[in-house]
Amino acid sequence: MKKITVFATALFTFSNLLLAACGNANISTTTTNNSSTKGVSAAIPIGIAVSQTSNVALLGQEEVAGAKIAEKYFNTRGGVNGTPIKLVFQDAGGDENSAINAFQTLINKDKVVGIVGPTLSQQAFSADPIADRAQVPVIGPSNTAKGIPEIGDYVARVSAPVSVVAPNAVKAAIQKNPRLKKVAVFYAQNDAFSKSETEIFQKTVRDLGLDLITVQKFQTTDTDFQAQATNALNLKPDLIIISGLAADGGNLIRQLRELGYKGIIIGGNGLNTANVFKVCKALCDGVMIAQAYSPEHPGEINRSFRQAYLQQYKTEPPQFSAQTFTAVQVFVEALKSLDKKTKISTLPLKQLRIQLNKELLAGKYDTPLGEIAFTPEGEVIQKEFYVAQIKMQPNGNDGKFAFLK
Amino acid sequence: MNISLILQQFLNGLSIGSVYAIFALGYTLVYSILGIINLAHGAIFTLGAYFTYALMGGRFGFNGLLANAALAVQLPFALALIVGSILAGLVGVVVERIAFLPLRQRGSDPLLTVVSSLGVAVVIVNLIQYLVGAESYTYPENTYGNLPPAINFGSADNPIPIRTVQVVIFIVSAVFVAILTYFINNTKHGKAMQAIAEDATTASLLGINCDRAIVFTFFISSFLAGVAGSLVASSVSIAGPYFGIAFGLRGLAVIVLGGLGSIPGAVLGGLFIGVVEAFVPAQYSGYKDAVAFGILFIILLVRPQGLLGRRLIQKV
Numbered sequence: 001m002k003k004i005t006v007f008a009t010a011l012f013t014f015s016n017l018l019l020a021a022c023g024n025a026n027i028s029t030t031t032t033n034n035s036s037t038k039g040v041s042a043a044i045p046i047g048i049a050v051s052q053t054s055n056v057a058l059l060g061q062e063e064v065a066g067a068k069i070a071e072k073y074f075n076t077r078g079g080v081n082g083t084p085i086k087l088v089f090q091d092a093g094g095d096e097n098s099a100i101n102a103f104q105t106l107i108n109k110d111k112v113v114g115i116v117g118p119t120l121s122q123q124a125f126s127a128d129p130i131a132d133r134a135q136v137p138v139i140g141p142s143n144t145a146k147g148i149p150e151i152g153d154y155v156a157r158v159s160a161p162v163s164v165v166a167p168n169a170v171k172a173a174i175q176k177n178p179r180l181k182k183v184a185v186f187y188a189q190n191d192a193f194s195k196s197e198t199e200i201f202q203k204t205v206r207d208l209g210l211d212l213i214t215v216q217k218f219q220t221t222d223t224d225f226q227a228q229a230t231n232a233l234n235l236k237p238d239l240i241i242i243s244g245l246a247a248d249g250g251n252l253i254r255q256l257r258e259l260g261y262k263g264i265i266i267g268g269n270g271l272n273t274a275n276v277f278k279v280c281k282a283l284c285d286g287v288m289i290a291q292a293y294s295p296e297h298p299g300e301i302n303r304s305f306r307q308a309y310l311q312q313y314k315t316e317p318p319q320f321s322a323q324t325f326t327a328v329q330v331f332v333e334a335l336k337s338l339d340k341k342t343k344i345s346t347l348p349l350k351q352l353r354i355q356l357n358k359e360l361l362a363g364k365y366d367t368p369l370g371e372i373a374f375t376p377e378g379e380v381i382q383k384e385f386y387v388a389q390i391k392m393q394p395n396g397n398d399g400k401f402a403f404l405k
Numbered sequence: 406m407n408i409s410l411i412l413q414q415f416l417n418g419l420s421i422g423s424v425y426a427i428f429a430l431g432y433t434l435v436y437s438i439l440g441i442i443n444l445a446h447g448a449i450f451t452l453g454a455y456f457t458y459a460l461m462g463g464r465f466g467f468n469g470l471l472a473n474a475a476l477a478v479q480l481p482f483a484l485a486l487i488v489g490s491i492l493a494g495l496v497g498v499v500v501e502r503i504a505f506l507p508l509r510q511r512g513s514d515p516l517l518t519v520v521s522s523l524g525v526a527v528v529i530v531n532l533i534q535y536l537v538g539a540e541s542y543t544y545p546e547n548t549y550g551n552l553p554p555a556i557n558f559g560s561a562d563n564p565i566p567i568r569t570v571q572v573v574i575f576i577v578s579a580v581f582v583a584i585l586t587y588f589i590n591n592t593k594h595g596k597a598m599q600a601i602a603e604d605a606t607t608a609s610l611l612g613i614n615c616d617r618a619i620v621f622t623f624f625i626s627s628f629l630a631g632v633a634g635s636l637v638a639s640s641v642s643i644a645g646p647y648f649g650i651a652f653g654l655r656g657l658a659v660i661v662l663g664g665l666g667s668i669p670g671a672v673l674g675g676l677f678i679g680v681v682e683a684f685v686p687a688q689y690s691g692y693k694d695a696v697a698f699g700i701l702f703i704i705l706l707v708r709p710q711g712l713l714g715r716r717l718i719q720k721v
Contacts, residue, residue, distance in 0.1 A: 055645050057539035061468045190691060217688040221651070223641035226417055226568065227687035230410065247541045247644045258554035259566050278466070279541045279642045314473070396546045397464070 043086035044079070044344070046331050047106035049117030049127070050141070050324070054094025055220075058246055058275050059320055060119045063141055064089065066321030067116065069308050070328035080335040080344070087328070092118040092127070099123035100130060107134050113335070113352055114138065114360075116327040121145030122192040128155045135350065137357040139327040142320050144269055145196040149378035154357050156378030158326045158369065160292045162197045162269060165385055167204040169266045169290035172387040172404055173239055174208065176288075177264060180238035182213045186228065186252060187243040188270075189217040194243040197268045201241045213237055218252070220245050225252045229259050237261075243268035250279025257283040264288065273318050274399070282396030291386040293319040293369050294403050301329075302368035316400060317368075326367040334360035409565045414683040416558065420571035422679020423578035428633035428652055429659035429671040430585060431626035437602040437666045438622045441515045444522040445500055446630050447653025448529035449493050451646060453631025454638035455533060457482075457489030458542050468538030482548045482639065486577075490631030497627020498620055500525050505623075526653075533646040543642040549573060570640040581632055582672055585625070589668065598622060602666070654694075658701050664714020673712055 048067045051060030067087055075084045088110045090102035099118040106112045107130070114137040118127050121143040131138045132152030140148055140157035144165070148157050174180060183205045187198035198215075205212050213235045216228040229252070232240065240256065240263065242249050249271040256265065257280075267276070267289045277284055295306050295316045305325055309317035317325075338344055338359040344352055364373045370384045388401035428450060435443045462479030465471050480488065504521040552569045559565030589595035597618050600608040609615045634649065659678055663670025681700055682693045704712065 053534065053539070055539070055647055057534070058541065058645065061539060189688075217690075219691045222690050223637075223644070224417065224421065225687075227410070227414060227683075230413060230566070231687065247642065250541065250543075251641050255568065258568050260555065275540055279543050281543050282546050 043084045044335060045086050045088050045110055045112045046328065047103075047110060047112035047115040047117070048087050048089045048324075048328075049092040049099065049102040049106055049115055050089075051094055051098075051119040051123075052089070052091040054098070055247065056094035056119050056245075059142065059273060060092070062273060062318050062320040063119060063324040065309070065313060066141075066317070066324035067328055069305065069312065069321070070325040070332075073304065073308060073325075074329070074332045080332060081339050083339075083345070085328075085332060085335075088112055092123060094120075096123055096126040099127035103127045103130050107131060107136050111349055112136070113349070113356055114331050116141055116324060116331070118143070120191075120193065121148060121196070124148055124155075125151065125192065128152065131155070135357070136353050137331075137360060139330055139360075141324040141327045143193075145193045149375070153378075156330075156361060156374055156380070158323050158330065158367075158372065158380050160380055160382045160385070162193070163200045164382075165269065165290045165292055166197060166200045167290075168385050168387050169288050170201065170204045170208060170210075170239075170241070172288055172290075173264045173266055177238065180264065181211055182235065182237045183210045183239045183241065184214045184216065184232040184235065184237035185212060185241045185243075186216045186218065186232070187268075188220045188245065188248060190219045190221075191245065191270070194220075194245070194268065194270060197243040197270075198241075201243060201266075201268070205241070210239070218244065218248065220248050222248055223251055225255045226259065228252075229256050229261075232256075233259060233261055238263045239266065240264070241266045241268070242271065245270040246273050246275040247279055250276045250284065253287060254280040254283045266290075273320065274315065274401075277390070277392065277399040282392050282394065284390045284399060285392040287390045288404075289388055289390070289401070291319060291388050291401070291403070292382065293317075293322040294384075294386045294388070295322075296403060297368065297370060297384070299366060299368065299370065301366060305368045322368045326365070326369050326372070329367055330360055330363070330365055330372075331356075333365055334363055337363060409559050409563055412558065413565050413567060415680060416565075416567050417571060418680030418683030419676060420575045420679070421683070422676035423575045423582075424633050424636055424675075425652075425655055425659050425679050426672040426675030427578050427581050427629050429656045429663070429675050430582070430668060431629040431633075432656050432660050433663075433666060433668060433671045434598075434622050434626045434629075436660065438598065438605075438619060439505070439509075439515075439518075441505075441518045442522075442657065443500075443505075443623075443626070444519060444653065445504070445525040445529065446626070446656065447649035448526040449497055449500070449627045449630040449649075450634035450637075450652055451533065451643070451649035452496060452529060452634070453490055453493035453627075454634035454643045454648065455537065455542070456492045456631065457485045457635035458544060458638065458643060460485035460489050461545055461548075463542060463545065465537040465542075466540040468540065469534065469536050471536050472538075481550075482544065486632065486635045489635055490628045493631025493634070494624040494628035496529075497623045497630070500627070501620060501623040505619075530646045530649075539645045541642050541644050542638075544639050548639050568640070574636045574640060577632070577636060581629065585629070586668065594618070594621060651694075655697065658697055660711075662701050662704060662711055664711030667711070667713045670711055670713035677712075 050063040051057050071087045090105050092099040092102040124143040128151045132154045138155050142159050144159045144162045188194040265287045267287050272289050361374045373381045387404045391402045392399035460480045464475040504525045508518050555566040555568050557564050597613045659674040663674030678697050685693045685696050
């Protein structure tokens with residue numbers, strides 16, 4: 001009997017470990033790695049609440065990298081009219097609670113002027129309302145689901161919504177194979193973003209007159225997709241479209257190819273990261289993904305950003321890094337133009353946040369993503385989109401996104 | 406669901422079930438000897454997968470302390486699997502020395518040891534992320550040499566394709582179960598472990614070195630976790646430092662289902678849960694855990710001692 005009690009307690013403690021593992025919010029990961037900041041009190045704090053732990057850290061790590069490059073870039077160019085900025089990092093974990101905690105700490109303890117984050121749309125729907133109620137401007141670096149800017153007046157995003165980006169990939173696939181007809185769609189049903197993305201993909205498929213032969217569902221935590229893959233492949237599709245995240249999507253691509261699928265595969269935005277290469281290796285080759293960013297964009301600021309990124313991380317900057325850089329840039333430039341009107345050092349924090357929000361929505365920005373602006377709701381207005389195809393080295397160890405014209 | 410799909414899912418279930426089995430055997434061995442559950446077992450599983458990856462010459466990503474690091478060696482999978490699992494086994498021994506031994510010497514309540522092992526799990530998982538980041542890692546392309554990516558178990562008209570990885574996993578797991586069974590029943594060390602499981606005090610009176618047997622048990626247990634981790638990673642990649650948590654829970658279900666402390670029970674429980682999970686329709690994959698634990702619940706209502714557990718279990 002005693003053993004059973006011990007066991008029951010063990011199971012209970014273990015499930016607590018699970019919770020702890022998912023919600024590392026109590027662990028403060030504030031970093032103030034800033035060499036160019038002279039006095040901490042003088043620097044303007046901007047919050048970065050992205051996923052530094054959990055399985056979403058895969059994406060969050062890229063965002064941290066983009067933010068750090070932005071901090072250095074703008075501070076070496078005089079910060080906000082001579083005052084440096086200071087990025088305050090709080091881990092938004094992989095779930096809603098961690099994101100909420102990170103937001104609250106940034107707003108109340110770190111007293112930031114605005115927040116860049118969170119990583120997932122799923123998290124944004126619960127964390128953004130908190131910032132909105134506190135009247136703190138938020139810029140989403142990677143939230144692409146429907147309805148994000150509509151959360152509130154203080155919520156904007158630099159990540160173009162999936163409804164604008166996704167259809168480009170399907171059109172590019174038709175260009176590659178004009179005879180394609182039968183389309184199979186896969187999506188992760190436990191992820192808000194993937195669900196919203198698959199609706200756009202399915203609508204696009206129907207609008208373009210293709211046959212949607214099957215819709216297969218999975219979970220982002222799944223690793224075995226043989227059942228879904230076999231079900232779909234029995235119907236002989238010419239095109240497969242996947243909305244999921246990097247690890248699950250990569251495994252699905254691998255298993256589809258191993259089970260003999262030869263046609264075109266389109267990946268959604270969740271697969272838009274070099275982390276997919278590590279999962280499906282050589283089998284990733286040829287997967288097409290619509291992009292909101294191209295490292296080859298000719299603008300001056302993108303050249304500097306790309307160069308700094310290559311120098312530091314020895315790899316091309318991914319979209320999430322570019323978008324986070326852009327989000328920081330929007331804050332810096334809006335602070336600059338606000339400062340010219342009213343000295344921001346004279347404004348109380350509450351006023352500063354409110355004014356900053358107005359200012360940033362009104363501005364136009366020349367960013368690594370190209371020229372962007374915002375609608376009054378905070379939706380990004382972006383002009384250029386791209387479709388890239390994954391090109392892997394034959395040994396499968398490294399690859400890149402090759403941009404299609 | 407047609408017949409070929411049923412057969413395919415059954416084979417898939419056997420494959421993943423065989424991994425559950427060797428993973429759960431590790432839990433069972435430690436439980437038999439010490440009467441506790443080692444909750445660091447899932448973390449060791451993860452660690453074994455990373456060791457094997459590194460030994461195959463895999464390079465780590467740019468996040469974490471060991472950014473872009475890679476070992477100079479490039480072992481073939483079979484060798485990397487063995488060496489990686491031995492390393493995992495050694496880590497298991499270190500864990501025993503640090504987290505279990507001091508408490509045992511003090512005669513603490515077994516529950517404290519369980520909590521202590523939980524602490525070790527948290528440390529290992531976070532250490533992995535600190536060192537090599539949270540990225541996924543996949544074993545090199547040529548992991549299985551020149552074997553085709555899938556094997557057709559059906560005919561040309563009615564194919565039942567099974568990924569080669571799944572077949573390899575099943576065979577390797579079966580071999581390890583056979584070796585372990587032989588070892589426990591036919592060698593001096595194995596018999597010593599059985600004696601300690603039966604009654605530690607009597608065994609030590611008869612001249613068996615309990616301390617050494619415990620260290621040895623931890624080694625074998627963690628070695629098996631390392632094998633399981635590497636096999637799963639060769640099929641579906643290392644999903645990150647949290648990769649072993651789900652297996653940790655599944656393993657607990659397996660040993661309770663099979664009967665605590667019973668080796669055939671762990672094997673049977675593993676295969677059973679693997680096959681049951683495989684038959685959860687794909688679109689409801691989120692309910693796999695619910696089905697596995699639901700069945701566990703029902704079986705425990707009918708047979709509280711588990712499938713092969715007995716009142717007086719012949720442990721190990």
